[in-house]
Amino acid sequence: MPTELMLFDTLQHRLRPFVPLREGHVGLYACGPTVYDHAHIGNLRSYLFGDTLRRVLALNGLCVRHVVNITDVGHLTSDADSGEDKMETGSRRMGRSAWEIAAYFTDVFQRDIAALRILPPTLWARATDHIAEQIDFIGDIERRGFAYRTSDAIYFDTEMLDDYGALARLDKRGLRPGHRVDVGDKRSPTDFALWKFSGSARRQMEWDSPWGRGFPGWHIECSAMSEKHLGALFDIHIGGEDHIPVHHTNEIAQHQARHGHGPANYWLHGAFLQLEGSAKMSKSDGNFLRLQTLVDAGYDPLAYRYLVLTAHYRSPLVFSWEALKAAQTGLGRLRQAVATLPEAGAVDADWQHRMRSALHHDLNTAGALSLAWELLRSPVPAAAKRATLAWLDNALGLGLAGSATPVVDVPPTVLRMAVERDLARQEKRWADADALRLRIEAAGYRVRDGAGRSMVDRVPAPQ
Ligand SMILES: Nc1ncnc2c1ncn2[C@@H]1O[C@H](COP(=O)(O)OP(=O)(O)OP(=O)(O)O)[C@@H](O)[C@H]1O
Numbered sequence: 001m002p003t004e005l006m007l008f009d010t011l012q013h014r015l016r017p018f019v020p021l022r023e024g025h026v027g028l029y030a031c032g033p034t035v036y037d038h039a040h041i042g043n044l045r046s047y048l049f050g051d052t053l054r055r056v057l058a059l060n061g062l063c064v065r066h067v068v069n070i071t072d073v074g075h076l077t078s079d080a081d082s083g084e085d086k087m088e089t090g091s092r093r094m095g096r097s098a099w100e101i102a103a104y105f106t107d108v109f110q111r112d113i114a115a116l117r118i119l120p121p122t123l124w125a126r127a128t129d130h131i132a133e134q135i136d137f138i139g140d141i142e143r144r145g146f147a148y149r150t151s152d153a154i155y156f157d158t159e160m161l162d163d164y165g166a167l168a169r170l171d172k173r174g175l176r177p178g179h180r181v182d183v184g185d186k187r188s189p190t191d192f193a194l195w196k197f198s199g200s201a202r203r204q205m206e207w208d209s210p211w212g213r214g215f216p217g218w219h220i221e222c223s224a225m226s227e228k229h230l231g232a233l234f235d236i237h238i239g240g241e242d243h244i245p246v247h248h249t250n251e252i253a254q255h256q257a258r259h260g261h262g263p264a265n266y267w268l269h270g271a272f273l274q275l276e277g278s279a280k281m282s283k284s285d286g287n288f289l290r291l292q293t294l295v296d297a298g299y300d301p302l303a304y305r306y307l308v309l310t311a312h313y314r315s316p317l318v319f320s321w322e323a324l325k326a327a328q329t330g331l332g333r334l335r336q337a338v339a340t341l342p343e344a345g346a347v348d349a350d351w352q353h354r355m356r357s358a359l360h361h362d363l364n365t366a367g368a369l370s371l372a373w374e375l376l377r378s379p380v381p382a383a384a385k386r387a388t389l390a391w392l393d394n395a396l397g398l399g400l401a402g403s404a405t406p407v408v409d410v411p412p413t414v415l416r417m418a419v420e421r422d423l424a425r426q427e428k429r430w431a432d433a434d435a436l437r438l439r440i441e442a443a444g445y446r447v448r449d450g451a452g453r454s455m456v457d458r459v460p461a462p463q
Pocket residue numbers: 031032033034035041042043044045046239240241242243270271272273274280281282283284285
């Protein structure tokens with residue numbers, strides 16, 4: 001009897017059994033990177049959490065439509081609508097145009113997630129590709145009476161919603177003007193910009209709109225793009241916990257104004273990666289480590305994935321080099337152990353049930369990992385151990401059953417195609433899977449079907 005998938009919903013503040021809105025399908029939206037700088041390993045922890053969720057959903061036979069946005073305009077240096085657009089700051093720092101740095105950091109980000117074996121989303125949605133949709137959304141909010149104009153922007157009037165801030169359990173009374181927050185021209189400190197005017201500032205990214213030349217506020221992009229690509233109500237919205245009080249709260253408000261309800265049925269949030277002595281690894285504060293820093297120090301990116309899996313996604317994780325080293329040792333031993341096991345066994349139903357139960361308990365990856373070690377020490381026949389671990393690896397994404405093929409020999413572009421092919425196979429999109437096989441072969445690699453995942457290696461040179 002399969003166990004129910006239980007997920008902790010931030011809005012209802014409780015574990016809820018997951019039931020998709022449409023049988024067999026899941027719409028999943030994740031807030032993506034602001035591409036003004038390198039992603040740090042804290043940001044990447046959030047995407048590893050999203051990847052685990054997606055893999056567990058797919059393991060349940062659900063077809064997941066996963067949309068991740070790329071914020072390439074409108075995210076100001078302060079989440080409270082003040083300061084400069086992060087893209088413009090990044091442009092000045094690097095002496096390149098805002099468009100160039102957006103393209104550059106998007107590419108680096110996509111390479112980082114491929115190195116971590118994070119499945120690419122079904123769709124990347126770029127904010128600057130959806131300006132018309134954002135203007136349309138804002139126009140509707142205004143027509144319904146939820147917006148007002150000041151000298152610098154069109155603002156959302158949060159006083160119009162009785163339950164504004166429910167996601168974060170915000171106490172709006174404590175935030176009345178005249179208390180501790182500088183409101184400027186805003187009527188209320190919680191009001192937020194929908195459209196900012198360029199004014200006299202020289203901006204690289206700006207557009208004409210019914211309200212004047214300017215650019216969209218940060219929150220409207222996610223409302224407009226999730227609606228366009230997943231519909232007005234979809235299953236799961238995810239992001240890091242810093243999004244709860246402002247960004248996601250405001251996405252819900254925008255949706256309520258236009259549709260009378262929030263955008264998603266479940267809200268899930270990942271906890272921070274911290275550095276010792278700081279609450280959050282942060283680009284803005286300059287105290288961050290990149291994935292490449294770990295690689296340069298001799299670590300396999302998947303050692304970081306292993307480290308992240310040892311903590312629950314809702315618990316803070318303090319990064320240390322000792323912990324990373326222990327994770328690299330653990331991953332190496334696990335790979336070695338799996339490599340000695342014979343292929344062609346069948347999955348052990350009892351262990352599969354135990355592992356699935358751990359994952360179904362709000363994605364308890366640490367529990368699933370310790371079961372993997374327990375299984376290796378158990379009297380289960382060796383081939384069944386391998387098959388069971390290969391099955392589990394669909395959720396963990398550590399590349400276990402293919403450990404005989406070193407990941408480093410395969411370039412990230414080919415690896416990404418192999419990962420996409422696995423997903424297509426899991427979702428029974430056979431034509432897509434075949435097309436990806438052909439593309440991998442055209443790149444000079446061959447692909448074999450391992451237990452649950454594609455094994456890719458270079459086509460041997462002719463003798
Ligand atoms: N230290 C962290 N640990 C886990 N997730 C994080 C951390 N910092 C940011 N995130 C998450 O990373 C994702 C991408 O965020 P984004 O690129 O907008 O970074 P950011 O908020 O500008 O970063 P920073 O706060 O470091 O300047 C978001 O879901 C965010 O919640």
